[in-house]
Amino acid sequence: MKIYSFGEETKPAILLLPGTCCHWKRNFGHVIPLLQEHFYVLCASYDGFDETEDSTFPNMLIETAKLENYIQKNLGGQLFAAYGCSLGGSFVGLMVQRKKIHIRHGILGSSDLDQGSSFGTWAMAKAMTPLLGKMLRSGKLPVWAKKKMEEKAGAEYAQAMLQLFGCSAATQELPSMAFVSNTSIFNQFFSDMVTPLEDDIYVPGTKIHCFYAVKMGEEYENRYRRHFVDPDIRYHAMQHEELLACYPEQWVEEVLASCRLEGRGMEENDFEERHFTEAERAQAEITESGNPRKPEGEDGKKMLERMNESHHNVTGWALSLWEIQGNDNILDIGCGGGAALSRMAEHVTDGHLTGIDYSPVSVETSRATNAESVAAGKMEILEGSVEKLPFEAETFDKIVTVESFYFWPNPQENLKEVRRVLKTGGTFLLVADIYEKPGLPREVKDNIRKFHLFNPTREQFKNLFREAGFAETRIHTKDGEDWICVEGTK
The missing domain is CATH 3.40.50.1820 (Alpha/Beta hydrolase fold, catalytic domain)
Structure with a gap:
């Protein structure tokens, strides 16, 4: 040797x-x-x-x-x-x-x-x-x-x-x-x-x-x-x-x-300590305790309420890429706190909305956020996983997921499952406020590592959608932001 x-x-x-x-x-x-x-x-x-x-x-x-x-x-x-x-x-x-x-x-x-x-x-x-x-x-x-x-x-x-x-x-x-x-x-x-x-x-x-x-x-x-x-x-x-x-x-x-050497020349120490305000530290503790991968407990509820607010802008930007019809049948995967469903409900008059999440806390919170639509039969919120969606093939006109793809257990196979329940000619929007690219802030990279986020590049997203069988894939980004919306058409 x-x-x-x-x-x-x-x-x-x-x-x-x-x-x-x-x-x-x-x-x-x-x-x-x-x-x-x-x-x-x-x-x-x-x-x-x-x-x-x-x-x-x-x-x-x-x-x-x-x-x-x-x-x-x-x-x-x-x-x-x-x-x-x-x-x-x-x-x-x-x-x-x-x-x-x-x-x-x-x-x-x-x-x-x-x-x-x-x-x-x-x-x-x-x-x-x-x-x-x-x-x-x-x-x-x-x-x-x-x-x-x-x-x-x-x-x-x-x-x-x-x-x-x-x-x-x-x-x-x-x-x-x-x-x-x-x-x-x-x-x-x-x-x-x-x-x-x-x-x-x-x-x-x-x-x-x-x-x-x-x-x-x-x-x-x-x-x-x-x-x-x-x-x-x-x-x-x-x-x-x-x-x-x-x-x-x-x-x-x-x-x-x-090796904790990123951006530090030859230092072998850990990442530089970032000085948080008391409010930032409290929010970070709630996020960690609430478990963003699968929200749980009282801190999980608090985290979902905050996410309904913090995801407002990126969700609105992504939904603007769609022309939601009054009779659309729409699925929200990983519906979290239910804010995206609430916004889409404003445009769906004769159609139907379904939310699904594998966190019981998310299901409870989403139902509370959309109590009126659920009571009217316009919307239902189910507990389930993207690994095996409880729907027949060709069910939905549109499908969306906001800030959940990071945690999908088997992204390639899960995308195939999404495509299965999407109608031919229908569209799927994958929405995230970050994607892998040069220049991401240090605190963002720290969170990617800390919470084990699956965070592909633009090209990797295209490959994933292509291999899942989508006929067309379009990548949308917004100037001045790290947002991405991947649009797949069946």
């Missing part, structure tokens, strides 16, 4: 760990120059996967011990941060679990953390090794496999991932992987899946951050939460390692934010 180093040793050290059957340059060559501004960058090149060595990958535990020995010898056993790309995340978990060294920030890059039985994994590794070996030696993915990958995830992502893996033309920046032996491939593949990672790993002074690629499926988020105590889950509407492969600048921003 070799460890390549870049930048100034006086800066905080970050260790980069490649993925399965990957070369360090292919995984990280495009981000190392960006990281050097902030870190002393160390990049591991595993046994059997470095062209300058005649070696064979042994197993995960032996390689882990070598990493630990390097850190003990060269860094006094202290590592500021470690980022594991895919399989590299297993190394991060193992080093934290073993406690031979101390890592302040352990970052998993959409790692799958698969575990399997010895026999089943042995059979799988035996079958996969010759296929992987052939791909690495030829530098090409079979045509059928490449086509399937492009159809599922898009040509840009497919090409970027093939470069990361080694299935593209070799250059000085993207070395050939033809030197890798089948023995190294088998040992790495097999040992990764049979080397156990404990549940509820916790080390004082260590924070685990997981770059969760939502399109991989919610079982991966569940694994992160099973293996680590209170991990910092960072949601991205992307495929496996798409952030690293396709959006290097945004990837670096996430690494910096995870």
Whole structure:
């Protein structure tokens, strides 16, 4: 094994760990120059996967011990941060679990953390090794496999991932992987899946951050939460390692934010303390206690009342994009305190309005806000989830969600469920007062992290709506604000 180093040793050290059957340059060559501004960058090149060595990958535990020995010898056993790309995340978990060294920030890059039985994994590794070996030696993915990958995830992502893996033309920046032996491939593949990672790993002074690629499926988020105590889950509407492969600048921003270095040069301390007024502090305490993800208790009611006011302007702006007809049948998902329903009720005369929310407190508050319309039979408020909407297909002319998409459990699948109950030709408005873009205020970014908000970019919103099956997607933003309204037509 070799460890390549870049930048100034006086800066905080970050260790980069490649993925399965990957070369360090292919995984990280495009981000190392960006990281050097902030870190002393160390990049591991595993046994059997470095062209300058005649070696064979042994197993995960032996390689882990070598990493630990390097850190003990060269860094006094202290590592500021470690980022594991895919399989590299297993190394991060193992080093934290073993406690031979101390890592302040352990970052998993959409790692799958698969575990399997010895026999089943042995059979799988035996079958996969010759296929992987052939791909690495030829530098090409079979045509059928490449086509399937492009159809599922898009040509840009497919090409970027093939470069990361080694299935593209070799250059000085993207070395050939033809030197890798089948023995190294088998040992790495097999040992990764049979080397156990404990549940509820916790080390004082260590924070685990997981770059969760939502399109991989919610079982991966569940694994992160099973293996680590209170991990910092960072949601991205992307495929496996798409952030690293396709959006290097945004990837670096996430690494910096995870390590609390964002906008602070070389300081290792936490974010600068912000001085709140007593009123601001009280409101922040109510928000945290009231639980914006699923409002609860008396503080939840207070928070909803405040949100009815604070969301007034962005809601009005978004609804102005619609021409609400008197006979429209409209659904509000995540109706919260019911203010949006109340505003739409002013325009619906012969139609019907339905609100749905999975918080009993929100349902109660929304019914109280709209008591007159509910009593008249013009509106109903139901308790339920966007995961399984209790309506027939093609039910609603219009659907809206205001400030709730951040918390949807499975955004891609949930959007498909929204489309299912929308009539053909109908429109869905997704309204939010922030979206991911450069220049968001620090306190906004802090809240995104604190409450684990799913906050896509404009382009990611388009991709989500397209993959959910919407025929047309339009993005609306407002000058001078961070607002966004994504309009999908079925």
